[in-house]
Amino acid sequence: MERRLAAIVCADVAGYSRMMGSDEAGTHAAFKAHRSAIHPIVLNHGGRVVKNTGDGFLLEFPSIVGATEAAIAMQTLMAERNHHLPTDRAMQFRLGIHMGDVIADEDEVFGDDVNIAVRLEAVASPGGFAISAKAYREASKHLQVPLTDAGNHRFKNIKDAVGVFTWTPENAPALLPELREASVLSQQYRTAIVGVLPFANLSDAQDEYFSDGLTEDLIHALALQSFYRVLSRNSTFAFKGKNVSTRLIAREIDATYLIQGSVRRAGAKIRVTAELIAPETGEQLWTGRYDRDIGDLFAMQDEITTNLSAAIATEIVRAEASAPARPSTDVTAWDRFLKGLSHYYRQTKEDLATAVDLFREAIRLDPKLSIAHAYLATIQIQSIQFGWVKGTREMWAEAMNLAETSVRLDPRSSFAFSILSWAHAMEGHYEAAMDAAKRAVALNPYDMGARGVLGICHFVIGEHREAIELFSMAAQRDNSDPRYQWAALNAFSHYLLRQYDATLSWAREQLYINPNHMQALAIRAAALAQLRRDDEAAEATVVLMTNYPTLNVDRHLRNFHWKRPEDLAHYREGLLNAGVPLGKLTLVQSDVKRAAES
Numbered sequence: 001m002e003r004r005l006a007a008i009v010c011a012d013v014a015g016y017s018r019m020m021g022s023d024e025a026g027t028h029a030a031f032k033a034h035r036s037a038i039h040p041i042v043l044n045h046g047g048r049v050v051k052n053t054g055d056g057f058l059l060e061f062p063s064i065v066g067a068t069e070a071a072i073a074m075q076t077l078m079a080e081r082n083h084h085l086p087t088d089r090a091m092q093f094r095l096g097i098h099m100g101d102v103i104a105d106e107d108e109v110f111g112d113d114v115n116i117a118v119r120l121e122a123v124a125s126p127g128g129f130a131i132s133a134k135a136y137r138e139a140s141k142h143l144q145v146p147l148t149d150a151g152n153h154r155f156k157n158i159k160d161a162v163g164v165f166t167w168t169p170e171n172a173p174a175l176l177p178e179l180r181e182a183s184v185l186s187q188q189y190r191t192a193i194v195g196v197l198p199f200a201n202l203s204d205a206q207d208e209y210f211s212d213g214l215t216e217d218l219i220h221a222l223a224l225q226s227f228y229r230v231l232s233r234n235s236t237f238a239f240k241g242k243n244v245s246t247r248l249i250a251r252e253i254d255a256t257y258l259i260q261g262s263v264r265r266a267g268a269k270i271r272v273t274a275e276l277i278a279p280e281t282g283e284q285l286w287t288g289r290y291d292r293d294i295g296d297l298f299a300m301q302d303e304i305t306t307n308l309s310a311a312i313a314t315e316i317v318r319a320e321a322s323a324p325a326r327p328s329t330d331v332t333a334w335d336r337f338l339k340g341l342s343h344y345y346r347q348t349k350e351d352l353a354t355a356v357d358l359f360r361e362a363i364r365l366d367p368k369l370s371i372a373h374a375y376l377a378t379i380q381i382q383s384i385q386f387g388w389v390k391g392t393r394e395m396w397a398e399a400m401n402l403a404e405t406s407v408r409l410d411p412r413s414s415f416a417f418s419i420l421s422w423a424h425a426m427e428g429h430y431e432a433a434m435d436a437a438k439r440a441v442a443l444n445p446y447d448m449g450a451r452g453v454l455g456i457c458h459f460v461i462g463e464h465r466e467a468i469e470l471f472s473m474a475a476q477r478d479n480s481d482p483r484y485q486w487a488a489l490n491a492f493s494h495y496l497l498r499q500y501d502a503t504l505s506w507a508r509e510q511l512y513i514n515p516n517h518m519q520a521l522a523i524r525a526a527a528l529a530q531l532r533r534d535d536e537a538a539e540a541t542v543v544l545m546t547n548y549p550t551l552n553v554d555r556h557l558r559n560f561h562w563k564r565p566e567d568l569a570h571y572r573e574g575l576l577n578a579g580v581p582l583g584k585l586t587l588v589q590s591d592v593k594r595a596a597e598s
Contacts, residue, residue, distance in 0.1 A: 001105045007067035007135065008109065008117040009047070010096040012056030014126035015412070018224065019091070022442050030091055031055070034081065038074045045070035050109055056093075056121075060109055064099045068139045071095050071129045072167070079127060079169045095129035096120030099138065116162060119155035125168045133163025192228035192320050195255035198240040199272070203265040211263040214272065214301055218259070221309035221446040224414070227317055227371070231255060250279035257285070257316060268294050272304050276312050278319065286315040310448040314481045321345050333366035337375075344375065347482050347514060349388045352379055370410035374419045377402035378483055381419075381426060384559060385485075387518030387548045391559045399423050407436075414444035415483075418453040425453075425460045428561030433457045448474045452484050462564035464493040485510060488520045495527055495574070496567050503527040516547050522556065526574025537578040544580065552581040 013019075019027040035057065042049065042059055045066040050058040061067035075093065082090040098120055100113025116132060124130040131139070136147065145167060152161040196219045201211040216233055223230040235253050246258050261274030269291065276286040288311055292300050321341035340358030343351040356379055362372040380399035384391035403423040406416040421436035434457045440450035455470030468490060475486035487510035494502035504527050510520035521544040528537035545551060553575050562568050576582060 001103055003101055003103055005100070006102045006104075006109065006113075007061040007064040007097065007099040008102065008114050009059040009061065009067050009071060009129075010056070010114075010117040010121040011059070011093050012053070012121055014092045014094055016055035017220065018412075018443075021220065021224075021445070026089075027091075030089070034078065034091055034093075037081065038077060041070055041073045041077065045073075050107070058109075058114075058117075060102075064097075064135050064139045065142045067097055067099070068129075068131065068135070068143060071097055071131075072143075072145060075127055075129065075169060082127075092126035094121050094124040094126055096122070096124060097129055097131040097135055099132070099135045112158070116155070116158060119158060120162070120164065123150065123153060123164055124166060128166060128168030130164050130166045133165060136163075136165045192256045192316060193231065193254055194222060194228050194257050194259065194316060195231045195236050195250070195253050196222065197236050197246075197249070197258060197260040199260070199274075200262040202262050207263070207265050210265075210270075210301070214263060214304065217301060217305040218308055221305050222259075222313060224444040224446060225313050227313075227320070228256075246277060246279040247282070255279065257319070259312060265294075270294055270300070272308075274308055274312075276315055276319075285319050286311060306446050306448075309446045313447075317341070318345060333362040333369050333372070336362035336365060337369065337372050340372075341375070344379065345482060349386075352383060352388070355379060368409055370406045370413060370416055373402045373406035373409065374413070374416050375483075377406065377419050377423060381422060382485075385519055386514075386516070387551065396423075396427060400427065412443060414440040414447045414450045417443065418447070418450045421453050422456060425456045426559075426561065428460070428563070430457070430461050430563060433460070449481060449484055452486055452489075456489065459489065459493055460562050462496075462562070462567055464497050468493045468497075485517070485519075487513065488517060488523070491520060491523045491527075492571075495523055495530075496570060498530070498570075500527040500531050518544070518548055518551070521547065522551075522575065522580070523571075525578035525580065526571060529577035529579075530574050541579040552583050554583050556580075 013031060016027070016031075035052070039049070045061060046063065047059050047061040047066065047070055050060050059067070059070075061070065075095065078091070078093055082092065096117045096119065098113055098117040100111070100116070102109040102111045102113055120130040120132060130150070131147070140147075147165040147167045150164040150166045153164050154161050196215055199211040199215045201208045215237075219230060219233055219236075231253055239249050246260070249255070250258055256278075258277050258279050259274060260277070261272060264271045270293075272290045272292075274288050275284055277284050288308065290304050290307060292304065294300060321338060322345070336358050340355040340362065343355040343358065356376065359372045359376040359379070362369055363376070366372075377399045380395055380402065383389045384395060389395065400423045403416070403420040406413070407420050410416050417436045417440035421433045421440060424430075424433035424436060434454075437450065437454040437457045440447065441454055444450060451470050452474030455467040455474065458464070458470065459467035471486050471490045471493065474484065475490065487506045491503045491506035491510060494500070494506060503523060507520045507524040507527070510517050511524070514520070521540065525537055525540035525544055528540055553572060556575070557568060557572060560568060560571070
């Protein structure tokens with residue numbers, strides 16, 4: 001062993017786990033290619049690779065100036081390599097730089113100064129680096145780029161606070177250390193912190209791997225959401241097997257919500273139970289149970305993970321929307337957004353109008369709040385489909401602009417891409433809709449909303465069997481999310497396949513949730529007319545026209561941009577046969593009014 005003064009650079013890839021989850025082979029190949037491209041830079045500055053890790057590497061340089069210049073050159077090259085790539089394929093390194101006395105042993109280096117470099121890497125912005133104040137003082141007079149003073153930071157297992165300076169290409173603002181890579185939604189807007197406790201194994205010890213694996217998969221799936229923060233495995237597995245109350249655990253790890261569950265195996269069957277709780281009050285917000293045949297173990301584990309994450313993610317958003325407002329004299333964009341969300345979940349015309357005002361206020365307070373743009377676009381589209389507002393060119397253009405802005409502000413949000421896809425589909429932009437939907441699914445394979453929106457893309461181009469499969473999957477796993485109307489969509493797909501009884505069943509389901517849903521009322525009337533149940537069709541039309549007295553077929557169909565003319569013709573035929581007015585004919589409307597009064 002020897003001691004020597006050295007400059008250490010620690011690197012990792014931002015969002016590596018997410019990228020591996022989407023494309024394991026492609027991500028690994030891209031990482032190796034990028035690593036090979038920057039290797040000459042390391043050598044040109046006198047450095048060497050100490051070791052490669054799964055998603056990064058550790059470098060040693062004899063000079064802090066050489067280390068810092070190499071870091072700038074590496075990140076500049078990476079920016080060029082990422083420039084023409086889609087957002088979901090861009091790979092960004094984060095670098096931590098420090099200098100000090102290290103212990104060298106068999107080509108590896110150890111010591112506190114190595115650990116500080118590792119900690120600094122977590123502070124760096126994707127595409128940039130963080131350097132200790134000590135190292136910066138030594139290198140600053142030789143650097144040609146300005147750095148930002150990020151203040152003092154305390155790191156785990158490091159005794160003294162460390163001064164930090166940061167840099168990103170074009171001097172972009174550096175991220176604070178507590179920000180996560182999962183989303184660009186900032187820390188102040190992700191108030192909920194979710195902890196997934198290790199699922200209890202109620203079977204033989206040999207089945208422990210399954211309960212642990214299920215817990216880890218669920219942590220990964222929930223972390224792909226951008227609305228809240230999910231604690232790492234290390235934070236929650238520390239409590240495995242310990243008899244500690246959930247309230248104490250929550251206080252120890254600062255969790256707003258805890259998820260706990262159990263796994264029991266009997267022969268070829270597995271039962272998984274789970275619950276979402278608010279630990280401070282002990283309130284059980286959601287509970288679920290899944291009984292499955294083991295079969296293909298990994299496929300079954302993935303199915304349970306998908307079901308759990310879809311249900312839990314929706315319930316966390318709902319719980320946050322209904323939580324009491326935080327006592328504060330300052331009105332923030334997030335406060336306005338959450339208040340708007342609470343009204344949105346009530347799903348009445350008046351509440352949606354209130355939600356629109358609150359979302360607009362949130363955007364005015366913070367124009368970069370992506371999720372507010374996405375929800376406002378959602379309300380614009382739904383209000384037209386519900387028949388609560390007239391679908392003007394201006395409204396559709398605003399909805400599209402809001403969806404595009406949401407994606408631009410948070411290109412890692414599957415929800416943002418889902419809403420953009422939905423807007424394109426409603427406007428008849430079939431290829432753009434399909435592309436955005438596939439991006440949403442790739443960003444979060446566990447997001448049932450994204451899969452359902454992919455179904456909308458199949459629906460508008462006339463692939464109704466594919467659409468039904470995706471709508472049904474979404475309805476089975478995530479039927480309580482008001483952002484999506486799976487029952488109404490299923491009703492339309494079955495109608496266009498001439499499966500009218502199924503249409504009526506799905507329309508009934510949608511009307512149970514929302515009795516005034518215009519499209520569900522309309523498709524019910526059309527299906528009854530196609531079944532030649534003329535009296536029932538007439539009654540359904542009376543209900544439709546009573547709720548929406550200005551509705552007529554021509555006006556209604558202006559909001560439908562289906563690719564197949566025969567689909568539009570078939571729907572038009574059903575509405576006319578049910579007695580829905582073709583246009584603004586006072587005589588027909590009077591006949592309907594008389595029928596309603598008789």
